[in-house]
Every structure is written in C-alpha cells, then in structure tokens.
Amino acid sequence: MRLALTVSEVLLPLLYLMLFVAYLWVFYENRKFAHRWARRLLATTVVAHLAASAIHAGVHHHLPMASPLEFLSLLALSLLLIYAVVERRLRVRETGFLVTGVAFLLQFISSAFSVAEPAANPLLEDPGYAGHAVLVLLAYTALSLSFLYAILYLVLERQLARKTFGLFFRRLPPLEVLERMSVGAAKLGVPLLFAALALGHLWLYDLADKLDPETARSLTPYDPKILTSWVIFLGYLVGLAGHRWWGWRGRRMNTLAILAYIAVVVTMGAIHHFIPSFHNFSLRGGA
Amino acid sequence: MMAGHASLHMWGVDHRLAPTEVRERAHIDPERVRRLLEALAPEPGFVSAVPVSTCNRTEIYLETLPGFAMFDGMTRCLAAAGIDPALFTGEYAVRLTDAEAVRRLYRVSAGLESMMLGEPQISGQLKDAYRLAKEHHELGPVLMRAFQGAFRAGKRVRTETKIGEGAVSVAFAAVELARRFFADLSRHRALLVGAGETGALAARHFLQQGIGGLIVVNRSPERARDLAADLNGGKGELVRARPWEDLAAALADVDVVLSTTGSLEPVILPEMVRAAMRRRRARPLYVLDIAVPRDVHPDVARVDETYVFGLDDLDEIVQANLAARRKQLPGAERIIEEELAEFRAWIGEMDLRPSVAEFRAYLEDLKEKQVGYVRRKQSDEVAAAVDASLQQFIKKVLGRSMESLKSAESEQERLQHLATLHHLFAPHDPHEQHAPREQHAPHKRHAPREPQDTREIL
Numbered sequence: 001m002r003l004a005l006t007v008s009e010v011l012l013p014l015l016y017l018m019l020f021v022a023y024l025w026v027f028y029e030n031r032k033f034a035h036r037w038a039r040r041l042l043a044t045t046v047v048a049h050l051a052a053s054a055i056h057a058g059v060h061h062h063l064p065m066a067s068p069l070e071f072l073s074l075l076a077l078s079l080l081l082i083y084a085v086v087e088r089r090l091r092v093r094e095t096g097f098l099v100t101g102v103a104f105l106l107q108f109i110s111s112a113f114s115v116a117e118p119a120a121n122p123l124l125e126d127p128g129y130a131g132h133a134v135l136v137l138l139a140y141t142a143l144s145l146s147f148l149y150a151i152l153y154l155v156l157e158r159q160l161a162r163k164t165f166g167l168f169f170r171r172l173p174p175l176e177v178l179e180r181m182s183v184g185a186a187k188l189g190v191p192l193l194f195a196a197l198a199l200g201h202l203w204l205y206d207l208a209d210k211l212d213p214e215t216a217r218s219l220t221p222y223d224p225k226i227l228t229s230w231v232i233f234l235g236y237l238v239g240l241a242g243h244r245w246w247g248w249r250g251r252r253m254n255t256l257a258i259l260a261y262i263a264v265v266v267t268m269g270a271i272h273h274f275i276p277s278f279h280n281f282s283l284r285g286g287a
Numbered sequence: 288m289m290a291g292h293a294s295l296h297m298w299g300v301d302h303r304l305a306p307t308e309v310r311e312r313a314h315i316d317p318e319r320v321r322r323l324l325e326a327l328a329p330e331p332g333f334v335s336a337v338p339v340s341t342c343n344r345t346e347i348y349l350e351t352l353p354g355f356a357m358f359d360g361m362t363r364c365l366a367a368a369g370i371d372p373a374l375f376t377g378e379y380a381v382r383l384t385d386a387e388a389v390r391r392l393y394r395v396s397a398g399l400e401s402m403m404l405g406e407p408q409i410s411g412q413l414k415d416a417y418r419l420a421k422e423h424h425e426l427g428p429v430l431m432r433a434f435q436g437a438f439r440a441g442k443r444v445r446t447e448t449k450i451g452e453g454a455v456s457v458a459f460a461a462v463e464l465a466r467r468f469f470a471d472l473s474r475h476r477a478l479l480v481g482a483g484e485t486g487a488l489a490a491r492h493f494l495q496q497g498i499g500g501l502i503v504v505n506r507s508p509e510r511a512r513d514l515a516a517d518l519n520g521g522k523g524e525l526v527r528a529r530p531w532e533d534l535a536a537a538l539a540d541v542d543v544v545l546s547t548t549g550s551l552e553p554v555i556l557p558e559m560v561r562a563a564m565r566r567r568r569a570r571p572l573y574v575l576d577i578a579v580p581r582d583v584h585p586d587v588a589r590v591d592e593t594y595v596f597g598l599d600d601l602d603e604i605v606q607a608n609l610a611a612r613r614k615q616l617p618g619a620e621r622i623i624e625e626e627l628a629e630f631r632a633w634i635g636e637m638d639l640r641p642s643v644a645e646f647r648a649y650l651e652d653l654k655e656k657q658v659g660y661v662r663r664k665q666s667d668e669v670a671a672a673v674d675a676s677l678q679q680f681i682k683k684v685l686g687r688s689m690e691s692l693k694s695a696e697s698e699q700e701r702l703q704h705l706a707t708l709h710h711l712f713a714p715h716d717p718h719e720q721h722a723p724r725e726q727h728a729p730h731k732r733h734a735p736r737e738p739q740d741t742r743e744i745l
Contacts, residue, residue: 029449160467163600165607169467170453175571177470247568250592 001059008052013111015045016076016104023096027171030094038093042084042100049077063130065137073110074134076103078141086145086184092173095152095181099145128203135196142189143236147261149182150254157251179250182257183243190236197229224271232264293334293429297388298361298375299346302402305379313345313374317419323347323368324423330360334427337420337434339395341412343402347375348392348434350427389433389630393623396441398450404612405450405619410441432633440626447622450615453608458492460601460608461575465493465543468573468594476500477543480534480554482510485577486547490518493545494525501526502541504534506548538563544574546582553584560590567592577601632693639692642708643685649712650681 022038025031053074056064064070083099152172159169172178204219239260242248248256300313315323315338327333332355338347351357362372374380383391391400396413398405417434420426426434445451454460462472469475477498479490482505490501501518503526505511511528518526529537538544538559548554555574564572574595576583581597588595654677662670688708695701 156467160594163596163603165604174466174470175468180470247570250569250571252569252591 001055004055005052005059008048008055009111009114012045012049012052012073013104013108015041015048016100016107019045019080020097020100020104023093023100026093027095027097030171035093038096042080042087042096046077046080046084049073049080053077063134065133069110069114072106074137075141076106076110078134078138079103079106079145082138082142082145082185082188085188086181089184090177090181092177092181094171094173095149095178098148098152126203126207128199128206132196132199132203135192135199139189139192139196142185142192143232143261143264146182146185146189146257149178149185150257150261153178153182153254154251154258157254175250179254182254183240186236186240186257190233190240193229193233193236197226197233200226224275225268228267228271235260293427294351295385295388295429295433296349296351296357297346297381297383297391298349299339299344299381300374300379301344301346301381301400303400304381305374309374309379310343310345312371313340315340315345315347315368315370319368319370320416320419321423323364323370324420326364326367327360328424330355330364332356333360335420335424335430337416337426337430339413339416341409344395344400346381346391346395348388348430350430389436390623390627392433392437393440393626396437397444397619397623398441399444399616399619399623403455404609405445405615406455407445407451410438410445413441414438428637429634433630436626436630436633440623443622443626444619448615448618450612450619453604453611455605455608455612457577457598457601457605458489460604461489461545461577462492462496464575464596464601464604465573468571469542473497473499475542476502476540477545478537478541479503479514480544480546480582481505481548481578482507482514483547483549486545487514487518489545489547489575489577490514490526493543494518498543502537503528504531504537506531535559535562538572539566542570542573544572546574546576547578548582549578550582551580553582555583555587557584557586557590560587560593564590564592575601635693636689639689639705642705642713643689643692646688646708646712647681647685650684654678654681 019038019041022034022041025034026038053064056070060066063074065074079099080103083096083103087093087096152168153175155168156172156175156178159166160175173181201221204221207216207219209216239248239253239256243253300309302310305313320338320340323338324336327336327349332352334350334352336347336349339345347361349361358376362376365372365375375382381391394400396410398407398409401409413434417438454463465472472493475498477490477493477500479486479501482503490503494501501515503511503515503518505514505528508528508530511530515526515528534554538555539562544555546555555576560572560574569592571592571594574583574587574593576595576597579598583595587593654674657677658670658674661673692701692704692708695704
C-alpha cells in the first residue's frame, strides 16, 4: 500500500501534466482526436486520483488533508471533479487548459514537496467532519470555477466590443456558453455549500468530545465563518434566481459574479486572520 | 508518358487567368459532358476523360494513348459538344501534361487552387464530376488512380492542417461572428431590415446556417412579404414579414439584426435600441450593419449589451482568416508531395507488373513440375509440403526482385533490369530460333509484350 502511495506521488503529477497538454492541444488545434484524448485523460486522472486518495485514507486512516500540501492535492482533485461535471453537461472543452493548468500546478507542488507522514489532526478521522470538509472544498471550488468562467466571459466580451479578433475570439466558446458554464458551476456550488453547512450544523456538537475543552467551549453555530458562509450561500442563491427569473445576464451579470467571488475571498481571508473562530486549522485542536 | 504509353492531360480555364465572362462561356454542364465524352469515345488513342466545371474553373482531365491527336482531337470534340474550343486554346487557357496535370488535380482537390484558399466545396464538386464521367464511360486506370489519389490528398490536407478553418467570405464571417455570441443559432431569431438583394443573400445564408427564425421589415410591406414568401420557399413559416412601424418592437424579439436598407439616414437609433434592451432584459444583441451609408446610428454601439459590426469588421475577420490559412500552405504542400510520391510509386509498379508476372509464371511453372514429380515418386503429403515450401520460396524471390527493381538508381538501370527480366523469363515463340528453354517451359499465360517505353517520372 505504501509503495502504491509512493508511486501515485510520481504518477499523479505526470497524469496532470499530460492532461494539461491534452487540453492545450484542444485549445490550439481543436481536432477530434485531441478532444478524445482530453476526455479519456480526464477520466483516467480523476479515477487515478480518487484511487490514490482511497489508498491514502487506508494507510493513514484519515483524508489527505492533514497538511497544506495534502490539501493542495485534494483541491486539484476537486477542481477536476467539478470541471468534469460542467464539461460533461455542456460538452465544451476549449477552456479546460485553464482549469487543468491550475490543477497541475497544485498537484505538482503537493507531490514535489510532500513529507512522508504528516502529523494528522484527529478530527480528520471523523467521518462527519471529513464529509463536511470535502463538501466545503467542492463548493468553493465550484464557485471558483464560476468566477473563472465569468472572467473568460468578460475577456471575450471585451474583444468583441473592441473588435480585436485575436486568439480568444477564435478559440473560446461563445459568450452564451461561457455564461452557461459560469452559471452551471455556481449551480453546483450552491447546493454543495448548503449540504456542507447543513452537515456542519448536524455534526457541530458531536465533535465536542473530540476536541480539547477550550476549543469545545468555543463551538457555536454563530461562528463568523459559518454566518459568512450562509450569507455567501444566500447571495449566490439570489444571483441564480435573478438569472433564472429576472433576466440577469450578460456583462453585468458576469461582472457581478466576479465581484461576488472577490468579496467572498476577501471576507473569508479577513475573518480567518482577524476574527477568532473555531474554524481555524492552524490552531492545534481547532476544527 | 506516365505508365507504359498512357499520358495524362489537363485542359482548362480558371479564375487566375480567365475573367468571369470567359469562365461562364467555358462552363460544361452535364449534358455537354455527355456530348463531349461521346465525341471523344471514337477518337483513336482516347482512353477516358473527366470534365470538372465549377464557378471558378472548367478543367478537362484526359488519359490518352499514343495516336491520340491531342490538339486536333480535342478542338474537334469540344466543338462537337457545343463548347468553343478557342476558350481552351487561347490566352486564358491552361494546358498541362502528365506530372503537372496530376499535381494540378491534387492541388485543386485540396483547395489550394481555389479563389478562397482551402474552400471545401471543390472536393464535393470533383467527386460529382468523377461520378458523372464514370456514368458515361469506363475510366482508364491512370486517370482513376489520379482522381482517387487527389481525393485522398484533399481529405488529408483538410484533416491534417487548419487550411479550412475560419470564414473567408463576408457572408460566412457574419455567421462566424454570430457564433461568437450564440452557441446554437437555431435557438435565436434574426431581424432583416431591408428587402434588397444584399439583405436577401445575407438572410438566405443565416437560414442555411440554421437560424431559428427570421423577421423581415421593409418600408414597402409588399416587398417584405414577397421576400418572406421567397425565403420560406413554400415550406413553413420560418420567415415572417412585419410592417416598417414594427421595427422598434421587433428589436426586442430577436438576437441578431441584419440591416441592409438603402436609406441615406440611420434607421436604427439609440433610443429604439435602449427601449428594446429594457424589454430584452439585457440579453446581448448582435447588430450587423452591411448597408452603405450605414443604417445604424453610431451611438447604438454605446448601448449596454449591444454589439454593432460593419462591413469593415467582417473584412478584417476574413483577412485574418485568410492569413491564417496561408500559414498552413507549407503543411498542405508537404501532404500533396507525399501523395504525389505515392502516385509515382504506383506508376512505377504498374510498369513492373507485366515483367514480374512473367517471372512469377516461370517460377510457378517450375514449381508445378517439381511438385508433380514428387507426387509421382513419393506421396501426396510430401508433395503438399514441397508445394508449400516452394510457394514461400517464390514469394521471397519475387519480393526481393521487386525491391531491387524499385530501388534502381537510374531510369536507365531500371529499364535495363526490366529488359533482362523480360529477356530471361518472358514466354517465347516456340518457332523462334534459339529460344531458350522452349521445350521445358511452354508458357501460355502471358502474351509477349512490347518493351517498356521511356516514362516521364513525376
């Protein structure tokens, strides 16, 4: 099993690199066989990474998120998973090189600097917490993808408005599709975030006896990170409703998506650094 | 000469030299194709022909044998088919023979000789011409092989290079631009402002590309109705006419606007578009102004989610795409050369075949005798084993001989080898004096053949 883990640390970045090259090929060449190879490599990489994560869980008895480096690897996997769902729905591969490029970088850093056995937080062995953490990761990854597609929308929209018919004009999918991809990713992220928050609330007090007494006393459903996450959830829900029923579309809608995501990142960053919260992985025994 | 005595010729006129009026007169419709082939059939030395006629070119590809009076025969037959022979012999004509004729065919098939570099329609047009010619007469082996090679070369150039990518006509560029906004045109509707000839052409093109509906608005309602009926072609209600007063309202119902009126003042004004955008709830509006002077007020482009393009923009797209296609030329030329090399190899083998067949017949004959002898002296099992063994032996000897013949360093050396092979193994007349092996190998399978002629290597 340990040998399989070591092998996966070498194989995974290679697979991610091949995947990135395949999607670059799709972007520049747009040939049928390039599409076919990208599709097959995406499935192979996702399956291989899931298998590696399962082996990791089997060997270490916890999810591979005990260290920042392991977290990066899991982030790469979640990026691919969400992207695979969006791609399968819309059958558009021309933007894949951006996602797989980021995923490759994350996986490369994770594998290149990995340590043999990171010190694991005992909470990671708890299935409830693990489910909550994975759902949070998937939800924010989906919202990040939505942000990425909103940026691509604005890039193409600017090229069209300024009549600069460059590479993005020729290779990116139509505005309509980019908007659908952005909205589609948000549509995945919002229910995932809801599920993550709901699971977090359900397991909140069950965790108490697994924490040190000081941290256990700080458990509260009014934690700033939880409240902010609910606000983010509601904000995106309103955005999706606006898109569905009130005709929120086009440049303004995508600008709003970008601003919303920047607000999420800035707010979460500020809370993490300046406001005490039991959601702090850097504190020993924190949740 | 290409193979044995066969020659290929191309007589034609094309867009590079001949003006439209000449190309129109040179056009050969299916009826004239029939008449031309009927006129050519009894000509001595004529094998087969494929006339190819499109709006940019008329080219007649012929396979002939010695004895065919190319110039006299062709001019006579063209005249008999009702085609002016002077068009194919005068200042606008292109006449090519053998290697150059085949190269031309391959380049035409790949779209390298087209007015719109890399355009795909020529491939279908060549196949239609080939089929039509085959319906009237049997094609000679060299012409048939040349066309098959040309089809393959064309397909490879289109799939292995990007020479066919991007719109290279204004009409296609308009659709390409629309596709940067909308993924599926069938889910969107267009508005045609003006019912003139240019508008009709643009509308027809959008309909061919699958636009989901079309509204025609014109100052003269009768012309709008007539054009809508014409575009519908009696099938369905995809195209509808609306009165001129509905122009502002119609802007809210469509995603694509094609404006082509002859008005001296702008007819699509910012306030109309702003009102429409409020009702459209900010859905992007793609406006194509192909009128001169312009139909769309310059301030319309400042309205949110409204994108206005003109003829200059479409031309810029076309020029960029043409430049991108030109960059693909070296790759396309390389593929053409590879396919021509294959054709040359085939021609080479075609020359070898009769001599190698004589050699094979000789070896087969020896084998049969040897196997018969073993059968009489031993048993059927032993004879079968000897037969299988000798068959392998013959295969190896023939394979090696073919390789040696193909790899001859010069044409002279190759002809020498062929002559030696023929001299040693060709069946001989039993009455001929000094005929070698006549009492041992009375060949019946192959008639004596004439020595190989000098060929022009492609």
